[in-house]
Structures are given as C-alpha cells and as structure tokens.
Amino acid sequence: MGLAWRPAGASAVRCELCPKACVMAPGERGDCRIRVNLDGTLAAVTYGLPSAVHIDPVEKKPLYHFRPGLPILSLATAGCNLHCRNCQNWNLSQANPEDLENVSLPPAAVVDLARRNRVEMVAFTYAEPLTFYEYTLEGSEAARAAGMDTVLVTAGYANPGPLRRLYGVTSAANIDLKAFSDRFYRDVCGATLKPVLDSLVLAREMGVWLEVTNLVIPTLNDGPSEVRDMCRWLVANLGADTPLHFSRFHPRYKLENLPPTPGETLDRLAEVARGEGLRYVYVGNVLGARGQDTWCPGCGELLVERRGFTVTRRLLAGGRSACPACGAAVAGVWT
Amino acid sequence: MPGVRGCGGGGVDMTRRTVLRSLLVGAAAAAAALWAPVSSALRAAAHRAPCRTSPGLLSRLRGKTRPLDPARLRDPHELAG
Numbered sequence: 001m002g003l004a005w006r007p008a009g010a011s012a013v014r015c016e017l018c019p020k021a022c023v024m025a026p027g028e029r030g031d032c033r034i035r036v037n038l039d040g041t042l043a044a045v046t047y048g049l050p051s052a053v054h055i056d057p058v059e060k061k062p063l064y065h066f067r068p069g070l071p072i073l074s075l076a077t078a079g080c081n082l083h084c085r086n087c088q089n090w091n092l093s094q095a096n097p098e099d100l101e102n103v104s105l106p107p108a109a110v111v112d113l114a115r116r117n118r119v120e121m122v123a124f125t126y127a128e129p130l131t132f133y134e135y136t137l138e139g140s141e142a143a144r145a146a147g148m149d150t151v152l153v154t155a156g157y158a159n160p161g162p163l164r165r166l167y168g169v170t171s172a173a174n175i176d177l178k179a180f181s182d183r184f185y186r187d188v189c190g191a192t193l194k195p196v197l198d199s200l201v202l203a204r205e206m207g208v209w210l211e212v213t214n215l216v217i218p219t220l221n222d223g224p225s226e227v228r229d230m231c232r233w234l235v236a237n238l239g240a241d242t243p244l245h246f247s248r249f250h251p252r253y254k255l256e257n258l259p260p261t262p263g264e265t266l267d268r269l270a271e272v273a274r275g276e277g278l279r280y281v282y283v284g285n286v287l288g289a290r291g292q293d294t295w296c297p298g299c300g301e302l303l304v305e306r307r308g309f310t311v312t313r314r315l316l317a318g319g320r321s322a323c324p325a326c327g328a329a330v331a332g333v334w335t
Numbered sequence: 336m337p338g339v340r341g342c343g344g345g346g347v348d349m350t351r352r353t354v355l356r357s358l359l360v361g362a363a364a365a366a367a368a369l370w371a372p373v374s375s376a377l378r379a380a381a382h383r384a385p386c387r388t389s390p391g392l393l394s395r396l397r398g399k400t401r402p403l404d405p406a407r408l409r410d411p412h413e414l415a416g
C-alpha cells in the first residue's frame with residue numbers, strides 16, 4: 001500500500017504526494033503514471049522494481065562536494081510528475097512502467113547489492129524518485145540503517161509532508177531548479193515554481209547536503225537577468241556555499257529543434273552566478289579551466305581537479321575540509 | 336467633374352485606410368494577447384498523462400521482470416543524473 005494519500009469517496013483515492021493532487025477512480029493512475037488506484041487503495045506499482053540499476057561516480061549526480069571520487073549505486077523506476085519537453089531521460093521518466101523491463105530489487109536487496117559491490121552510497125535518481133516515494137523512502141531507510149549514505153536526485157516537485165519524512169533519511173540531494181519563472185515551469189514542465197523553491201529550503205533546513213542543477217536551454221531559460229534573480233534567491237535562501245551546476249542542454253525528446261547550449265553561454269552564466277556571490281559554480285559537459293574543478297573560495301588554490309566524472313587530483317581528503325594553502329573552510333562532506 | 340477626385344476625396348480615402356489598418360493591427364494584437372494564456376493552459380493540460388491503466392497492469396509488470404546482471408552494473412549508460 002502506498003503512502004501520502006487519502007480516500008476520496010466511492011473507492012476513489014486522492015494522492016497527496018505532490019501539488020497535482022491526482023484523484024483516481026479504481027483502475028486509474030495518476031499523472032506520474034506509477035501511482036495507481038488498486039480497488040480503492042493507492043499503490044506505487046513500481047515498488048522494488050527498478051528499470052535502471054547502475055553504479056556511477058557520485059560526480060555524475062552531480063554531486064561535487066559530497067564524498068568525491070566514490071561510487072554510488074543508482075536506481076530508478078519509471079515515473080515522473082513533470083513532463084519536461086527537454087527531458088534527457090524521457091525513455092524512463094515518461095514511460096508506462098508496464099512497458100519497461102525491470103528487476104526485482106526490494107530495499108534489503110538494494111543494500112545487499114551495494115555491499116557486494118563495495119559501494120557505500122545509494123542514490124534514487126534518473127527519473128523522479130519522489131513518485132516512487134515508498135521505494136525511495138524504504139530503500140533509504142534500509143541503506144542508512146546499514147551505515148550507508150543516501151542521495152536523492154529530484155526535481156523537487158512534492159508536498160512538504162512527504163518530503164520532510166524522506167529528507168530525514170537523506171544524506172545529500174541534488175535538486176533541479178530548472179528555471180526561475182513560473183511560466184517556464186508551466187509551459188515546459190507542466191508544473192509550477194514555488195513548490196520547488198519550498199523543497200530546496202526544506203532540504204537546507206533539515207541539514208541535507210544540497211547541490212542545485214540548472215539545465216540551460218537556449219532561448220527558454222538562458223537569460224542573464226533571470227539567472228541573476230535565481231542566484232540572488234539561492235544566496236539569500238540557501239547560502240552562498242550551495243554548489244550550483246549549470247548543465248548543458250542537448251536536443252532531446254520534444255525539443256529537438258533547439259541547438260545545444262553554447263559553451264560561451266554556460267561560461268557567461270557561471271560568471272553571473274559568481275558575481276552574485278555563489279562560491280562554487282560548475283559547468284557540466286563542457287571541459288574548461290574552471291568548469292568542473294573546485295577552487296578555494298579564499299585563495300583560489302585548486303582543491304579538486306576533475307575530468308568528466310573522474311577526480312584526477314584532490315587536496316581535500318581524509319575528512320580535511322579546509323584549504324591546505326590558506327585554511328579557508330570549504331563547504332561539503334569530504335570524507 | 337464626375338469621376339475626378341479632388342485632394343479632399345483622396346485624403347479621406349487615406350484616412351479610412353489608415354484607420355482600417357490601425358484597427359486590424361490592434362485586433363491582431365488583442366487576439367494574440369488573449370490567445371497566449373489559452374495556449375499556455377492547453378499546453379499545460381496536454382502535459383497530463385492519460386489516467387486509464389491498461390488491463391492486466393500488474394501481471395504485465397511482473398512479466399517484464401528480468402534477472403539483474405551484476406557484471407553490467409558499471410557499464411556506460413546514457414541516463415543523466
């Protein structure tokens with residue numbers, strides 16, 4: 001049986017996981033495609049049945065300030081409550097779960113699989129782990145009970161009650177802030193902005209290590225003015241130490257008519273972000289002198305060098321969280 | 336003389352054409368302004384997935400279950416995140 005729902009009369013159910021508040025008659029599924037009314041009870045039918053199971057570098061989430069260089073067992077079922085026209089993982093996120101192959105991997109088996117592969121972290125990612133909420137929650141609980149760290153990679157479009165419970169067993173999160181306009185969220189994603197902002201603030205309040213990703217799409221959300229407003233909000237509400245990842249858009253799904261994001265655009269927006277005070281700004285999928293490396297916010301010393309998802313040089317190790325050159329604190333979890 | 340227009344007649348025609356043009360431009364702008372929120376709402380509605388589940392959903396799900404191949408866990412893949 002699922003969580004975060006209530007009866008809605010005549011065997012109907014009302015999901016309370018996200019602001020869409022889908023009401024489903026028996027046999028109907030919600031907007032995310034995986035939460036279904038089974039004879040008057042709501043269930044996430046993909047529980048324990050991931051369609052994607054991989055061991056990735058943690059940098060791929062992307063998380064750059066959380067245990068760099070370590071592998072992470074990454075899982076997803078089908079399902080997403082957004083329908084972004086540019087979705088990079090649409091084959092998984094927008095699929096009906098019964099149309100995809102899956103593996104049987106209940107929470108205890110997730111922990112066992114990680115252990116057998118000498119992996120100390122588990123991530124729920126790729127699609128929208130908030131929609132397979134029960135699996136994400138119980139998988140995270142099992143992993144934490146086993147002494148592992150847990151990571152959530154999400155668009156953050158959920159109600160605070162379920163989020164609060166999940167954050168309680170989440171070590172780190174990467175949350176997409178896809179744009180800083182309601183119009184973008186409505187027109188491109190089928191959602192709204194404010195719940196995402198609330199999710200970001202809640203993660204910070206509950207002490208989840210947080211990094212933010214903004215996928216830059218030419219002509220849709222690449223305006224410096226909007227990005228400036230977004231960065232000001234990040235600094236004011238999450239803190240200047242919140243890492244921000246600008247990610248390059250590649251034509252995909254329903255936005256194949258747009259070009260990939262120029263590297264110059266990403267570099268320009270990264271400068272806007274640094275100009276607003278954000279100390280750790282990264283550019284994804286574009287190799288550059290400053291794009292993927294971590295530099296000391298105090299003296300500019302190179303602290304972590306990355307090439308793609310690989311850490312090639314690292315001065316922060318063994319729990320050291322201060323720059324070895326000047327002693328400035330460097331935000332993150334460096335164990 | 337019949338059929339000959341003076342300057343006053345041509346000026347009235349120009350004014351009428353200008354007014355008509357202005358009205359048309361204004362009407363087009365108003366239509367665009369009215370259509371924008373409608374278009375946005377339609378697009379938002381189109382994002383919503385159909386609600387009906389297919390028959391035998393759970394059995395189809397179970398029928399898609401395959402063994403996990405541990406040897407392929409670290410294979411490259413194209414999923415982001």
